[in-house]
Amino acid sequence: MTTIEETNTQTYKRSFSLRKFFRRNGTQLGIFTVFVLLWGIFIISAPETFLSPQIYYAFMSTIPFFAIVAMPLTITVIAGEIDLSFPAIMAIGMVAFLLVYDVSQSVWLGSLVALLVGLFAGWLNGIIIVHFGIPSLVATIGTQFFWRGAVLVLSQGKSGTLVYTKETLLHPILVGKVFGVIPMQMVWLIVVTILCWILLNRTRFGAHVYLIGDNAESAKLMGVNTGRVRIRTFMLVGLVAVFAGILASLHVTYFWPSLGDGYLLRTLASVFLGGTSVFGGVGTLFGTFFGAFIIGAIEAATVAIGLTGFWTQLIYGLIIVISVIMHAYVRRKVE
Amino acid sequence: MTFRVELRKVSKHFGEVCALQDVDFQLGQNEVVGLLGDNGAGKSTLIKIITGYYQQSTGELFFNGEKVDHLTVPKARQMGVETVYQERALAELQSLWRNIFLGRELTNRFGLLDIKKMEAETYRLMTQAMGFTSAAVSPESKVGTFSGGERQGVAIVRALYFDADIIILDEPTMGLSLKETDKLLNFVRGIRGAGKSSIFIDHNIVHVYAVADRVVVIDRGKVAGEFMTDEISLDDLMANMIHIAETGSFA
Numbered sequence: 281m282t283t284i285e286e287t288n289t290q291t292y293k294r295s296f297s298l299r300k301f302f303r304r305n306g307t308q309l310g311i312f313t314v315f316v317l318l319w320g321i322f323i324i325s326a327p328e329t330f331l332s333p334q335i336y337y338a339f340m341s342t343i344p345f346f347a348i349v350a351m352p353l354t355i356t357v358i359a360g361e362i363d364l365s366f367p368a369i370m371a372i373g374m375v376a377f378l379l380v381y382d383v384s385q386s387v388w389l390g391s392l393v394a395l396l397v398g399l400f401a402g403w404l405n406g407i408i409i410v411h412f413g414i415p416s417l418v419a420t421i422g423t424q425f426f427w428r429g430a431v432l433v434l435s436q437g438k439s440g441t442l443v444y445t446k447e448t449l450l451h452p453i454l455v456g457k458v459f460g461v462i463p464m465q466m467v468w469l470i471v472v473t474i475l476c477w478i479l480l481n482r483t484r485f486g487a488h489v490y491l492i493g494d495n496a497e498s499a500k501l502m503g504v505n506t507g508r509v510r511i512r513t514f515m516l517v518g519l520v521a522v523f524a525g526i527l528a529s530l531h532v533t534y535f536w537p538s539l540g541d542g543y544l545l546r547t548l549a550s551v552f553l554g555g556t557s558v559f560g561g562v563g564t565l566f567g568t569f570f571g572a573f574i575i576g577a578i579e580a581a582t583v584a585i586g587l588t589g590f591w592t593q594l595i596y597g598l599i600i601v602i603s604v605i606m607h608a609y610v611r612r613k614v615e
Numbered sequence: 616m617t618f619r620v621e622l623r624k625v626s627k628h629f630g631e632v633c634a635l636q637d638v639d640f641q642l643g644q645n646e647v648v649g650l651l652g653d654n655g656a657g658k659s660t661l662i663k664i665i666t667g668y669y670q671q672s673t674g675e676l677f678f679n680g681e682k683v684d685h686l687t688v689p690k691a692r693q694m695g696v697e698t699v700y701q702e703r704a705l706a707e708l709q710s711l712w713r714n715i716f717l718g719r720e721l722t723n724r725f726g727l728l729d730i731k732k733m734e735a736e737t738y739r740l741m742t743q744a745m746g747f748t749s750a751a752v753s754p755e756s757k758v759g760t761f762s763g764g765e766r767q768g769v770a771i772v773r774a775l776y777f778d779a780d781i782i783i784l785d786e787p788t789m790g791l792s793l794k795e796t797d798k799l800l801n802f803v804r805g806i807r808g809a810g811k812s813s814i815f816i817d818h819n820i821v822h823v824y825a826v827a828d829r830v831v832v833i834d835r836g837k838v839a840g841e842f843m844t845d846e847i848s849l850d851d852l853m854a855n856m857i858h859i860a861e862t863g864s865f866a
Contacts, residue, residue: 304755482727484720491717494706501668501704502718503688561708 306610307555308566314603315570322581329584337461343576344469345528346543347569350550351476352516354568357551358480359513360493360560361409361416366521366547367540368427369401373522374529374539375434387450394522401427402518406511416514435537442533455531465527472520477565479516485509493560549600550575555607562611574599617680619644619781619812620665620696625674627660634660636836638674642781642814647807649827649844650816653860656833658816659701662783665814666698667691692719697779699770701786701816707759712737714758715773736776744772764795771802782806782813788822800826820856824849834859 302309323330349366356363376397377390384390401423408419445451456464480486488509491499500506521540529535554571556563578599582592622640626633635657642648650658663669664676667686676683678694698704705714712733721736723729737754745768758769767787774782784803788796803826806813817823823830824844830852832840839859842852 300753300755478727482730484722484728487713487716487720487728488718490709490713491706494708497702498704498706499718501688501698501700501702503667503692504718561706 306613307562307607308564310606310610311553311555311567311570311574311603314599314606315574318574318577318581318599322577322585326581326584326586330581333461335580335584337463338580339573339576340466341463341531343572344463344465345524345531346547347550347572347576348465348469348472348524348527349517349521349543350547350554350568350572351472351565352513352520353547354551354554354556354563354565355476355480355486355489356416356513356517357556357558358493358560358563359489359510360496361510361513362548362558363405363416363420363514363517364544364548365401365405365420365424365427366517367542367544368424368431369398369518369521370525370528370540370543371431371537372401372427373398373525374535375431375537377526377529378440378535379434387445387448391450391526394526395519398518398520398522399515400518402515402521403511405518406514409514410507410510431537431539435535437537439537440535442529442535445530446533451530451533454527465531468523468527472523473565473569476516480565485512489513490561493562495561546575547572549596553600553603555603555610557607557611571603616644618642618677619679621677621680622661622664622671623675623677625661625664625671625676627657627664627669628672633836635664635671638833638836638838640831640838642812643829645807645810645812646828647803647813647815647826649823649830650814650833651820651823651830651856652833652839657836658833659785661833662698662785662814662816665691665781666696666783689718692777695778695780696783697774697777697781698783699767699774699785699787701789703766703770705758705766705769708757710755711741711752711758711769712754714769715740715776717773719777740772740776744775745769763790764792767791767795767799771799780811782811783816784813785816786818787815788817788819796822820853821849824852832856832859 319330329335349370353363353366373394377387377394380393381387381390405416405420405423408414408423409416452464454464454468458464458467480489488499488504488506491504492506492509496506525539529539550572551563551568552558552571553574554564554567554569556567575596578595579589579592582595583589618641620640620642622638625635625638625640627635638657638661640661650661652658660669664671664686667688667690670685676686683690683694704717706717712730715737716733721729721733723732734754741752741754745765758766761769767790771787787799791799800822803813803815807828815823815827827844830842830844831838832842832855840855842855844852847855
């Protein structure tokens with residue numbers, strides 16, 4: 281038999297079984313369980329804080345700035361790469377915004393050019409990594425210094441007010457408050473998450489991302505343009521990083537040349553906490569989403585519980601290591 | 616009569632290494648050609664040029680009489696070339712349906728993946744062609760959990776699903792049990808029976824002799840000889856191969 285004829289046999293019906301559901305979504309369930317457990321601990325240890333809405337508004341206000349970048353970063357890591365340069369790209373994007381605003385007095389044009397700069401920086405990462413074969417870890421360490429340096433040179437180390445943006449529509453659209461309480465950046469986080477999910481799970485690009493991270497050679501043998509896909513993942517990170525940078529800067533209506541500093545580890549931790557494997561080929565955005573909220577909440581929770589801020593890093597470390605071990609365990613069981 | 620595939624004076628260099636030198640090769644309209652040769656002789660390089668994975672350094676490539684420049688893997692597939700690679704070209708952490716449609720994912724009219732269709736097709740192939748009847752295996756099963764023979768089945772079914780005219784098999788019997796090997800050889804015979812052509816690479820000269828119409832021997836990047844299998848005995852063929860390996864030419 282050399283052709284497969286279409287005969288009428290039983291059609292595939294995706295039967296739902298609880299066991300299959302657990303198997304297929306092991307990682308997501310894992311991180312979700314950790315999330316719920318921790319939440320429970322927080323509520324029990326500090327009920328006044330965690331049973332009133334203010335802390336949640338605070339989370340929704342600050343977590344999105346790094347959680348937004350964690351989404352495309354997850355895609356990049358699934359493809360078997362990593363990007364350490366996004367904090368610097370956030371900053372160079374804002375520098376572009378400021379320079380364009382100086383000349384054009386338009387925040388919209390400034391935003392557009394900033395986003396293009398982000399795309400370009402991501403593309404540059406991609407070219408260095410794909411065409412010159414430099415491992416992404418090393419390449420993005422290099423570009424991270426380069427862009428941060430460019431920021432310092434162009435801004436001369438000076439910070440600047442963004443108060444004028446409050447007069448424009450851009451400000452409320454990006455960082456305003458829905459119903460007076462829900463921060464727009466949270467809405468944007470949900471939008472970015474949904475868009476990234478569609479990209480990763482419903483497009484050829486996303487299918488290729490998983491395949492390349494799993495076995496780049498197999499993908500290449502079967503005609504997947506691995507170089508192009510990889511470059512695009514970096515471009516996506518660059519674009520979204522600048523977007524997050526604009527949000528963060530507008531939120532405080534101030535530009536700091538150090539924009540992005542301090543987001544690096546948090547964002548990476550969210551990705552790995554969420555169950556994405558550093559080896560590539562597996563990972564979910566759902567996991568990253570909850571990973572980001574766990575990371576974001578720990579700092580506030582530590583203080584609310586009554587421990588000093590010194591405990592924060594210890595607890596971060598504990599939770600990260602335990603979660604990553606849990607993910608590896610779940611993965612092994614499922615296989 | 617035009618050949619399905621023809622290579623004229625094809626050479627391939629990798630830096631200083633010359634993997635193929637002035638190779639002339641033809642694949643007829645309905646034949647199984649066995650490609651034999653020692654490790655590093657250039658067999659895999661030759662087929663990777665036919666599948667579009669490599670570009671030849673010099674020489675010309677013809678498909679059904681038409682010259683083709685800059686052949687790529689997607690282009691080769693459009694011309695009906697399908698390959699079952701030595702490495703199986705599978706992604707082990709991914710599900711069966713993702714592997715079947717690797718690089719050729721089906722999309723709906725919005726350009727989004729038609730996962731339902733891919734899963735349904737995979738299920739059909741699983742039950743009809745691959746013989747997976749166990750309830751434990753589904754289109755969602757990760758290919759890494761399959762045995763060597765099952766993975767081979769996946770790679771073959773994948774090649775067939777897309778209606779190939781030229782089926783290339785690179786060391787397909789590697790890692791297979793006797794029963795699975797027998798199944799594979801029958802499958803190769805079936806290819807000819809269906810009017811198509813196949814290039815079959817294997818170390819095992821007995822396997823190749825059993826199914827090929829013609830045997831081409833590659834040695835150190837050159838075509839060292841060609842034999843019609845019905846004009847030479849297995850013993851003579853083996854003796855010739857040994858001679859080629861020792862001296863680089865025929866007796």
